[in-house]
Amino acid sequence: MSNAIQTIVNADKEKQIKDLDNVLRLVTNNTNLLNDMEIKGAYAMPMAEVLSWLDAFKRSVTDQLNALRPAKELETAGDDKILQEVK
Secondary structure (H helix, E strand, C coil): CHHHHHHHHHHHHHHHHHHHHHHHHHHHHHHHHHHHHCCHHHHHHHHHHHHHHHHHHHHHHHCCCCCCCHHHHHHHHHHHHHHHCCC
């Protein structure tokens, strides 16, 4: 792969990681806010359902981040190896 294409791919992955980090931060903040609220009566079950959705969404985003980060690290390690061979 040419350097220009590799740079574009790396930039895209970095942007995806930053976006997913922001989404994870927002979901975590919302979960914490909802956990701090006192919920009574008929609102308890719907709120528990919303919290379970947020938890599932958080796990999904975390899984995506875990998949992207090692791939990014491997590409970076490969680039370092190429640079060392050139020197």
